[in-house]
Amino acid sequence: MLVIDLHYWPTPNGHKITLFLEEAGLPYRLVPVNIAKGAQFEPDFLAIAPNNRMPAIVDHAPADGGAPQSVFESGAILLYLAGKTGQFMPADPRGRVTVTEWLMWQMGGLGPMLGQNHHFNRYAPEKIPYAIDRYVRETSRLYGVLNKQLEGRPFIAGDYSIADMACYPWIVPHEVQGQTxxxxxxxxxxxxxxxxRxxxxxxxxxxxxxxxNEIADDEARKILFGQGTR
Structure with missing residues (x-):
C-alpha cells in the first residue's frame, strides 16, 4: 500500500523529501508538479500547498488514524516524517535542538541565498554583476559556516539527520554557485x-x-519568475 503521495519536482527542495523517504523505506508515489508549466497553480495542488510551492505530501496513513494528512513546506515535511517514523531526529532534547537549529538555518539562509545565486547566475534575463557578486559571496560565507560545523563531526548534528537531508541538495549544484x-x-x-549513500x-x-529540470524557454521563465499568482 502506498502511504505517502509526494507532490514533487526535482529541485533541491524536492530532493530533500525523496532523500528521507528512500532512507526510511516508506512507500511513496511521486505526483509530478511541473513548475515550468504552472502546475503549482492548479486548484488541486493549492488545496494542499496554498503557497503554490512544491513539495507537499499527503499521508494516507497518519498516526492518528484519521483522514489523510497534508503537509506543505519542505522543512515542515521533514519534521513531520521524522515524527511519524521516529527516524533521523535525535531522541534526546539537546540533540533535537541542534537538528532543529540547522534545519531552520537551511530554510532561512542556505536555501534562500543559494536560490538567489542560482537565479542571478543562470536564469536572470540580464547579468547584474552586483547581484551575482553579492550572492556568490554570501554562498561562500554559508559554505564556510557549514564547513566549520562539520569539523570533527561526520554529519551536521553528529548522526545523519533531517538537517543533512535539508542541506545536501543545495550543495549539489556547487559549481553553478561559483564554489569549489x-x-x-x-x-x-x-x-x-x-x-x-x-x-x-x-x-x-x-x-x-x-x-x-532544465528551464527550456521564455514561457517557462515567465511562469517561474514573473508571476506570484495565476
Missing part, C-alpha cells in the same frame, strides 16, 4: 559521504525519471 568544494574540506568529506543514489534516480 576542495576549499571546504570538511564540507567536501560530508558531501561525498552523503552522495555515496544508496538512498541518495535512489532518490536522485527518481528525480531523473521525472525531468532533468
Amino acid at each position: 568544494l576542495s576549499d571546504y574540506p570538511h564540507l567536501q568529506r560530508w558531501f561525498d559521504a552523503i552522495a555515496a 544508496p538512498a541518495t543514489i535512489a532518490a536522485y534516480a527518481r528525480g531523473k525519471e521525472i525531468s532533468n
Whole structure:
C-alpha cells in the first residue's frame, strides 16, 4: 500500500523529501508538479500547498488514524516524517535542538541565498554583476559556516539527520554557485559521504525519471519568475 503521495519536482527542495523517504523505506508515489508549466497553480495542488510551492505530501496513513494528512513546506515535511517514523531526529532534547537549529538555518539562509545565486547566475534575463557578486559571496560565507560545523563531526548534528537531508541538495549544484568544494574540506568529506549513500543514489534516480529540470524557454521563465499568482 502506498502511504505517502509526494507532490514533487526535482529541485533541491524536492530532493530533500525523496532523500528521507528512500532512507526510511516508506512507500511513496511521486505526483509530478511541473513548475515550468504552472502546475503549482492548479486548484488541486493549492488545496494542499496554498503557497503554490512544491513539495507537499499527503499521508494516507497518519498516526492518528484519521483522514489523510497534508503537509506543505519542505522543512515542515521533514519534521513531520521524522515524527511519524521516529527516524533521523535525535531522541534526546539537546540533540533535537541542534537538528532543529540547522534545519531552520537551511530554510532561512542556505536555501534562500543559494536560490538567489542560482537565479542571478543562470536564469536572470540580464547579468547584474552586483547581484551575482553579492550572492556568490554570501554562498561562500554559508559554505564556510557549514564547513566549520562539520569539523570533527561526520554529519551536521553528529548522526545523519533531517538537517543533512535539508542541506545536501543545495550543495549539489556547487559549481553553478561559483564554489569549489576542495576549499571546504570538511564540507567536501560530508558531501561525498552523503552522495555515496544508496538512498541518495535512489532518490536522485527518481528525480531523473521525472525531468532533468532544465528551464527550456521564455514561457517557462515567465511562469517561474514573473508571476506570484495565476
